[in-house]
Structure formats: structure tokens, C-alpha cells
Amino acid sequence: MRFRPALAAFASLALTAPAVAQPNVIAKVQQHLRGVQTMTADFVQTDRKGKALTGKVTLKQPGKIRFQYGDGVPILIVGDGRVLHFIDYQVRQVSKYPIGGSPLDILLNPKRDLSRIARVVPSAAPGVITILARDPQRPQFGSITLAFTENASAPGGIMLEGWVALDAQNNRTTVRLSNQRLNGPVADTVFLWDDPRPKKKAG
Known part of the structure; x- marks a missing residue:
């Protein structure tokens, strides 16, 4: 998996530097997000304690995303267009959150x-x-x-390299992407998942 050295400082500065208005840059980002119908990429996810997990992310508009973690990680995150499902196969639990109530809504x-x-x-x-x-x-x-680098072949002339999400409880998650592939075929079946919860008995 390849990494971009330019992102090394991204996680810390992104949450502390002052924001400034640059409408041309915002327009390019908007063009990129609207131009990416599908994306697959490898990712490294780091939490606020420094624990890192790797896997593959698949995105399909509108609203579908899947974080498939590597071997030995019993967790799956799937967005079906409306709801984000956090599936823990170890404890056989499923938590649901509206996509619109998540930083990933952007x-x-x-x-x-x-x-x-x-x-x-x-x-x-x-x-x-x-x-x-x-x-x-x-x-x-x-x-x-969101972090981007210039890339003439990508929509808007920029490529999404990763993001830092901060939730309402001030929990920070950093995601860095590599091997991005844009606008290739992605089947809707990618966003199906096996429910680990015990089946209710009939009658």
C-alpha cells in the first residue's frame, strides 16, 4: 500500500488552522465530489488513541459506502444510501445512524x-x-x-487523499487513502451484508 508523505501533517493541522474563504477552491472540491460516481481505495484508519486499521473502502453515489476491514477485524461499516450500519460480528451487534447525522454526509x-x-x-x-x-x-x-492533491485526470482536477472526522463526542478518526480508482463499475450487491444478530424464533 502506498502512502503520500504530504499527508503526514494533515491530521494535526486540519483541526487547528483557521478557516479562510476561497470560493474557487470550494468550487473545485464541489466539482470533484459531484463528478465521482464510484470510488474504490485502500485506507488506513487511525483513531484518537493512535490505533490503526487497514482495509478497502468502496463508495457509490448516491449515499452508499462500505468499509471492509482487513483479516482479523470483526467489524464492517456499510451505508445503504440512508443509514450507516456499524456491524460487530464478534459481539453480534448492529448499530444504525442516519447518514445525514454523520460527518460522512459531506x-x-x-x-x-x-x-x-x-x-x-x-x-x-x-x-x-x-x-x-x-x-x-x-x-x-x-x-x-477533507484533504486533496492536484490531479489533472480526476474530476475537478483534484484527488481526494483522506479526511479527519470529528463527531459530536469529540472523537477524531483519520482516514488516509491510496490506490484510488474512480468511476469504475461497482455493483449494488457490494453494499449488502450478513446480519450477525440471532434470528427470532417464529411463534
């Missing part, structure tokens, strides 16, 4: 007008564009900071 709802909720965050990493998105009318849903 990625999974490209029709949203970013100019109303996003600002550019100055980046100390050369060649990295970062934007901070937070809905001021729904602060309880947290925020997400």
Missing part, C-alpha cells in the same frame, strides 16, 4: 452546497488542499476535514 451527499458549510483550511503540507466542512445549523453532527 462525501455521500454531493448535492449539498459546500459554499454554505465549508471553508478552506491553510495547509502546511506542500501540494495539499484541505477544507473544513461543518453545518452551522447542525453542530451536533460534528465536522469533517
